[in-house]
Amino acid sequence: MKTFIYMVRHGESPKTDGNERTRGLTDKGRLDAHIITELLKDEGIDTFVSSPYERAILTIEELARSLGKEVLAFEDLREIVFLSDDKILSEQELYPSVKKMFSDPDFSLPGGESITICQNRSIATLKKILKKYKGQKVVIGTHGAVMTLMMGYFDSQYDLDFLLKTSKPDIYRMEFNEEVLVEAKRIWKS
Template sequence: MRTIYLIRHCSATGQAPTAALTSTGFQQAQDLVSFFENKEVEHIISSPYLRAKQSITLTALCKQLEIQTDSRLAERILSDIDLPDWMTQLEQTFTDMDLVLPGGESSREATNRAIEVIKEVPNHSILVTHGNLMSLVLKHFDDSYGFHEWKSLSNPDVYMLTINNSSTNISRVWNEKSNTPT
């Protein structure tokens, strides 16, 4: 059995790969240190985006672990053009997993790259990613996750995946909206 913590990054200044955490985001990153203090963590893998790395840096320092980056944990690109109705388009990608918008990747493509990482990581790992990709990973293991669950994610958000040979159990173990672990 493997335990993997899947984290959505803390509050950030924007969506660009170089967007940093806000002052609130840095406080949230400190809260993650406390959250993981008594949890067994042996590996930390992050999206290469700055906000993801900043979200877990303090925890890595506390645990005396290096942060590995993996581009397969980067946010899913919905499209490379401005979509005035992007929210409607995003919702459609949760029901049509093969829908590809101009310059983007399908939900299935994004899910597959993230699942590759999950299959490779050892027990007691933290994976830091982004909201859309995180919700697609959760949907992979439980089809009831979708657009509305994506909308209800917080920054940060933490889910624990407990994986054995035949099944994966998903538990939401953080709720930033109430500022407490669940």
């Protein structure tokens, strides 16, 4: 039985001082969320789950509402925790840190988590989703690194180079037979 997972990376979000959890979307991010609604409204989506971070929920919320569905927030789908207390990592620090984390999967910044820890928690959640919603079409509101780690678990071509080529937002439809990835296809056209 086929299960389809639509990985929807969140739209553009302002990188201002504050908290990772409460970052919303920019005007472009909100416009792109509307485009996502138009792209996916006829796909027959059954279920919507998301990272608990506001930008991920906001990116798929319009689509869910248009189909009369709720977005279920799953804590273990949150973005990789770079710094303690959900502090925002500056753009200048982000890419060098991510590169180091991908080259050394057990490295973490002080108070943060490693790629290994993030991948383990997100894959455990994805496997639960595949089991609970077997045979359905499920949208997951996610983040670039988490999306890459979940996809990379099933196929090593989804690595740092892949992450660096993704856009905000981005959409990949993954087809599963049980827990075996059959195909992944990019739907977002940036």
